[in-house]
Amino acid sequence: MKILLRKVTKTPLDFEVESEETNFKGYLQYHAGNLILLKANLSGFVDTECSQCGQTIKLPLDEELEFFISDGLFDGDERIELDVIESFDSVADLDEILHSELELIKSDYFSCENCQNS
Numbered sequence: 001m002k003i004l005l006r007k008v009t010k011t012p013l014d015f016e017v018e019s020e021e022t023n024f025k026g027y028l029q030y031h032a033g034n035l036i037l038l039k040a041n042l043s044g045f046v047d048t049e050c051s052q053c054g055q056t057i058k059l060p061l062d063e064e065l066e067f068f069i070s071d072g073l074f075d076g077d078e079r080i081e082l083d084v085i086e087s088f089d090s091v092a093d094l095d096e097i098l099h100s101e102l103e104l105i106k107s108d109y110f111s112c113e114n115c116q117n118s
């Protein structure tokens, strides 16, 4: 799902993306300058591996995401408290954002129950 950033206004624009066992739901809202706020909840499950034995772990997800998408190069002078993702094609690619968030979560270390108990 792709959303044109210039179509995002002060009125929150709801979106929902589903991928396998995950659900990514939230809204986009114009902030200021060339910044668009993304606020969303990531829920469901993602498969990852035990970092010790390699067994598949089904990881429950419940993440609140909040960051800005910059339409073009971000002018870092603005004082903001959130992370900024730059978009150079004026599009919020929500599938891509979901994918990279999942990869980020999976890059952490996890232990399966067997390894935790031994």
Ligand SMILES: [Zn+2]
Pocket (backbone or CB within 6 Å): 050, 051, 052, 053, 054, 055, 111, 112, 113, 114, 115
């Ligand atoms: Zn293990």
